[in-house]
Amino acid sequence: MTASEKAFTGSVAALYESHMVPMLFAPYAADLAARVAAEHPAEVLEIAAGTGAVTAELLARLPDAAITATDLNQAMLDIAAAKLASRRLRMRSCNAQELPFDDQSFDAVVCQFGAMFFPDKLTAYREARRVLRPGGTYFLSVWDDLESNPFAAVVHEMVANAFPDNPPEFFRRMPHGYHDVAVITATLASAGFGTVHSERLTLPCRAPSAEHVAVAMCQGTPLRPEIEQRAPGRLDAVTDKVATALGRSFGKGPVATTMRAILFEARA
Template identity: 55%
Template sequence: MPVPDGVFSGSIAENYARYMVPLIFEPYAADLARRASARSPHSVLETAAGTGVVPRFLLPLLPDDATYVATDLNQPMLDIAASAVTDPRVRWQQADAQELPFGDASFDLVLCQFGAMFFPDRVGAYREARRVLSSGGAFVFAVWDSLDANDFAAEVTAELAEMFPDDPPRFMARTPHGYHDVSLIEREIADAGFTAVSTDTVTAQSVAPSALVAATAYCQGTPVRLEIEERDADRLQEATERSAARLAARFGDDEVRGRIRAHVVTASG
């Protein structure tokens, strides 16, 4: 039985923190932190916080009396985050973004970096974000643009399709890069009750010390690993090495650099 796309546990969570976070998430965590700090928030909620990359960038920009609640559905991700970020202003709490265990108007800023694509009920999650926001607060979140606008993810997906032509792994296209239509995103935000929304499309660069590191990030630090193992449990390393060879052929043998692109949405009202 297929494992749900939103499950990050065991070595996947560890490899996600080790490889994926510096590869693609840090540039947008820095961007989100700049946007957030410009609003001078004192009470911040982050949903789908993963292994805690956003607080690492945002906490140094917040006042000493600020509070930060970081939530995620996956406890293994929060365990890694809590061991890496020990700032006393942060509370780590397992929670579902679609059913937040907080009172109305509890926070003046809600953040979500690359989590909305995983929500089964996105409008419901957006309504929850709006419910816990105080008057004048804002909801700021990021989602990936399409697969073809994100170089490494596209190349790894293409290589795995060649390796498993009868049943290609499609996690990257289906979920992380499956929610990129700005008109749909803004319509769902409006359906959740927000009255003001703006969207910026932000292009950054993904950098890895080698093609193998980049391939390991995607093949072993995301649910792509589960898709590979469901097809043939003995071919994970082969899939990683084939993906690395494909990346090296396009981006070089040493340090590799590729385009990443995402939409950053700010909603209020």
């Protein structure tokens, strides 16, 4: 993972929370938390918690559980801390590949859309397995391919068109670059998990406008530094071009399409 891919800081983190979370992450967070709650865990670890989309759902659906939310980026956790207040919640900045917790500390480990960014996925999965109690479950979600996520596909195409000699590849390389079910299942098995169940889940994806989608994806993700490096001072102009293309594809006013993720449940 490059430095730019870690750059969920400053205004990027704020736009991620205000634009990306409602559009992409909140719908899957509700589904994922419901799956976790069905197992009635007493202690839950969340990895790559970001600004707390899943964290909020876990607190609501598990009223008696202790939740530990972690992320590599303190800026993201600061936003989560500002909106979530609970004596049952603790937050900690840490690396998923070096979890600072004792063996067998949690009944469930949850990671929504973070595994794609782990430089060493096997090591991260081994750490999740290590901190799980016997019989516990690792709940993991990743985005499916770019073609299965139309908003991202259009943004990717239009930004690439803006820089034909050096197209940014962030979306295809990172969020939508880790979706081989057989590979992920095998890696989880190598990390020590037993039964691994997976399923693809398609949900509605909505936004108030094409402009909202363009700002979210061009300025609220690590695509932003890739644009700024190629065209200093032209971020807004590129974003406007992307918004125009999205409007042509999805219409004016509120826009809607679908999005698809892959969910894994790996039993310790």
